[in-house]
Amino acid sequence: MNPRTSVETLLEIQHLYAAQSHAIDTGDAEAWADTFTTFGTFDSPTYDAPVRGRAALAAFARQLHAAAPHLHHVITNVLVEAADEPSEYNVRATLLIVTTHDLTSGAARIDRITTIQDRLRRTPHDPNDLRLVHRRVTRDGEPLPTAPHSKELS
Numbered sequence: 001m002n003p004r005t006s007v008e009t010l011l012e013i014q015h016l017y018a019a020q021s022h023a024i025d026t027g028d029a030e031a032w033a034d035t036f037t038t039f040g041t042f043d044s045p046t047y048d049a050p051v052r053g054r055a056a057l058a059a060f061a062r063q064l065h066a067a068a069p070h071l072h073h074v075i076t077n078v079l080v081e082a083a084d085e086p087s088e089y090n091v092r093a094t095l096l097i098v099t100t101h102d103l104t105s106g107a108a109r110i111d112r113i114t115t116i117q118d119r120l121r122r123t124p125h126d127p128n129d130l131r132l133v134h135r136r137v138t139r140d141g142e143p144l145p146t147a148p149h150s151k152e153l154s
Contacts (some may be wrong), residue, residue: 005080005089013080013091013120016130021073029061036132037121044137046112070100072108075116087122088133095137113140 006129016035023031033054036042042057043050064071077094097112116134123129 009080009089010080013089013131014078016120016132017075017078017093020132024061024065025072026060027065027069029058029065032061033057034136036135037123040065040132041134042137043135044114045139045142046137068099070103071111072100084120085121087124088128089118089120091118091120092116093118114138115140122139 019080020032022034023029023035036054039053040057041050042060047060051057064128073092074096076096079092080090081090083090093116095114096110097114097118098108099111100106100108114137117135117138120130121133123131
């Protein structure tokens, strides 16, 4: 189990989430996919099936941005919890999907409120390199999974 998470690690996780949100919101699909491990997985009930692997993640992000170029991903209420492996973190956070619906006035609306459950891992070749192994998204009102991310998803 991880000891209490350091302030430095909390800031690093916040930075990862900010970089990830800006990447997908601006259409930088490769940068978004690069926030995941090589075989990382994005699993959301909004889409038909989980997306696995960086090439598929980049294609997903390109398609999303082309279909909805005015989406904004806002991650807040970040809670970092102990993981079984010392190089990993389990994170729960609130993800708001916000759409600018009037480009003249900048008026926006919240389309969805979701909870993300992430497993993050430091890569073996660079302990300062933190990436997503698995993201599971649940919609507001859906039960949250009780078990941590399983090892077979790595």
